[in-house]
Amino acid sequence: MEIETKILLAQQLNEQMAPLSLVGRISLIGEKFPKAVFTTSLGLEDQVVTWAIAAIAQQTRSIRIATLRTGRLFLTTVKLLAKTKKHFALDIIEYAPDANELKDYLKKYSLNGFYESKQARLACCFVRKIAPLKRALSGADAWVTGLRKEQSVNRSNIVFAQYDSEYNLIKLNPLADLSLAELTKIISENNIPINPLHKKNYPSIGCEPCTRAIKQGEDERAGRWWWEKDDKRECGLHLPQSAPSPISIQHSET
Numbered sequence: 001m002e003i004e005t006k007i008l009l010a011q012q013l014n015e016q017m018a019p020l021s022l023v024g025r026i027s028l029i030g031e032k033f034p035k036a037v038f039t040t041s042l043g044l045e046d047q048v049v050t051w052a053i054a055a056i057a058q059q060t061r062s063i064r065i066a067t068l069r070t071g072r073l074f075l076t077t078v079k080l081l082a083k084t085k086k087h088f089a090l091d092i093i094e095y096a097p098d099a100n101e102l103k104d105y106l107k108k109y110s111l112n113g114f115y116e117s118k119q120a121r122l123a124c125c126f127v128r129k130i131a132p133l134k135r136a137l138s139g140a141d142a143w144v145t146g147l148r149k150e151q152s153v154n155r156s157n158i159v160f161a162q163y164d165s166e167y168n169l170i171k172l173n174p175l176a177d178l179s180l181a182e183l184t185k186i187i188s189e190n191n192i193p194i195n196p197l198h199k200k201n202y203p204s205i206g207c208e209p210c211t212r213a214i215k216q217g218e219d220e221r222a223g224r225w226w227w228e229k230d231d232k233r234e235c236g237l238h239l240p241q242s243a244p245s246p247i248s249i250q251h252s253e254t
């Protein structure tokens with residue numbers, strides 16, 4: 001499909017998804033995209049999307065689910081992965097870093113070198129997340145995420161459907177307009193398993209060494225890479241279209 005066609009399709013889907021319920025949005029994605037991939041970090045948002053995918057699994061074409069096993073996840077996240085597969089009777093495909101790329105990264109920056117510089121941090125995120133994500137999205141015709149506008153300043157412009165030039169895919173964000181209160185309600189009404197860290201002030205959970213609890217008044221992603229001063233911190237998986245790519249930064253620096 002040509003890029004212009006993808007952009008047009010994304011615009012149409014954006015309008016179609018807006019009035020639908022979450023399950024309606026997921027159903028529409030399943031119908032339109034036979035090779036859609038949903039990438040989950042097992043966070044609160046992603047657990048709700050997984051629940052919605054499980055809800056449509058019997059009626060329509062299901063959506064493939066993938067997760068990134070970075071090697072630095074919280075034990076609670078690893079346990080939740082196993083629990084989620086069982087709870088929803090769904091397969092979640094795991095993508096790990098390439099052993100040789102990881103070895104090179106460790107040699108150059110050391111295990112926790114990401115605290116020392118942004119360059120090292122982006123390189124670690126590249127090896128442990130972005131390169132595996134590229135493999136997870138290989139052959140996909142759409143990328144489903146659990147992104148929400150309310151999560152951070154950096155995500156405030158998120159729409160339901162957009163063309164992602166980095167991955168040349170239509171990116172679908174069925175939770176874009178949902179509030180944390182609405183998500184919590186869905187979780188409690190449907191007995192959706194979540195990471196126990198959420199109840200300890202961890203609204204956003206990534207790798208263990210790069211995530212801390214947030215303080216009152218901080219935005220939901222303030223606990224991610226907290227030592228970096230930039231308020232638009234991301235690992236590079238979900239870049240605003242206008243931002244420089246940490247992939248290209250990493251390629252030029254390593």
Ligand code: SF4
Pocket residue numbers: 070072114121122124125126128129206207208209210235
């Ligand atoms: S979040 Fe931290 S540990 Fe995880 S990949 Fe990025 S820098 Fe590495």
